[in-house]
Amino acid sequence: MIHNDSKLGRRIALLRKEKGYTQEKVGDLLKVTPQAISKWEQGNALPDTLLLPPLARLFGVSIDYLLTGESLAGKAGPYDGEYRKENFYWGIQPSELAGQIIDILQGDTANKRLLDIGSGEGRDAIYFAKCGLQVDALELSAPGVEKIKRYSRLSGYAVNVIHADMIGYDLAEEYDVIYSHGSLQFLPPAERRKHFDKYKQYTKTGGLNAHLIFVEKPFIKLAPDWERNEFFFSSGDLAGYYHDWEILRCGEEIIDCDSAGIPHRHAVNCILARKI
Template identity: 40%
Template sequence: MKTQFGNILLRRRKELGFTQEYIAKALHLSAQAISKWERGETMPDILLLPALADLLQTSTDELLGHHRQYGKTVYADRYQADEFYWGLEPNEMCYDILRLKPPSQRRLVLDMGCGEGKDAVFLARCGYRAVGFDLAAESIAKAKWLASQYPTAAAEFFRADMLEYVPQQEYDILFASGVLHYLPPERRGAILQEYQRCIRPGGLCALNVFAQKPFIPPPPDEEIDGGYWRSGELFSLFADWKFHRCEEIIFDCVSGGTLHQHVMDILIAEKIV
């Protein structure tokens, strides 16, 4: 991945006629740092990628070597509305993160399937450095707009597919809410293992998944591509982690304008080794 990124950076820089010094000055870095990127020795902090992509007149996806043409997602039309489809109230797991790992050390958060960015922006406003990605272009546009309303909040967003994107740096916290049902059942373990690998020792995974119960009918307004999780399935994938929160709840929901219920498994787990 580092070599691929370096080759893309080098090619694009030469196409534009930029020197390493020019890029370094624009990003407030040293030319040596740019040289190391191009040689595949290091990667930039992910928070720098949007600025680097803008400078090189390309996208973050292209810089990372993702050339897939993404289709329209199931939420595309809903995200085009002026209001925020999921509202702006942060998920309660954000408060678990604040309690367990306060932002005093400017901890780095990755929001997987960030939607319109409300949780990532909230955490950034609290003092974390937050990075979010989502498949829907419409949601990323709204997330960037929301972040722009808080200039001191360190929040960046880019478009990527969780089935393809592999993190290339370490994070203190992985956050994923209401999105992991899009992982195909046969790939869940392998994909989450990749994300577990990128969490620093002492870091957290704050995750929830929709679980299936025979006495709860499916919601009327959602397309569950990968399928519901089995009750307890998420917990089993973190058997070697320290559990701070591990529970299953049933709650009412009115998304789409119709009252229905969800079963959700919630996990806050810490990586000890």
């Protein structure tokens, strides 16, 4: 149950103004009246719990942050230090997997929505927006969020940045594409099945899921920037999660990497699958 707290109303008003939205605009997007928005902001009423996921997504925050204003306070992302630097840690060239998605769509991107999970500094999110997709870029790191926004302004391509942790993030609407590139290793193994089921559930029929994950191999040394809260996948995991979809691509390879300034290798598994 949501407690009647005037702080929630003030937070809704502040987030709305930060986005540059009027009460009428928010009401239109949520399919409620502007008077309802006004009552929330004045602390005279509360939004229905079913409206919390779309309201949080509209403002680019987590539901916890919407309710408390504190959920991400002090919660650092693993690359915060790198993302604060002027240069782009991951570069700005889109990934090969991102390009493959665009090739499959064959220019049919109008009114299609994509969720980029663990967007980092936004290299793929901006590329997808440039190709005509409506992009939600989900990122935990506060410096990463600011980097995506800056890159978006510089490039002239708009993305909706969501400052939230992928773990437990509630999807509210269906997407045409759900995508991740080297971020899902932060999902604890016990949480993975639930998250992949959610990604599949919130993908439109005919839509795509595409992921690049890190696979444990005994002959590959641990990367120098590997974090304690990162967990390898095993070969075959992705194919198992998408056994009931049309798998367009699924394969493993060894790639070279120089993140952290130290050359090393990764074993990765990519999948590109279509919901049938």
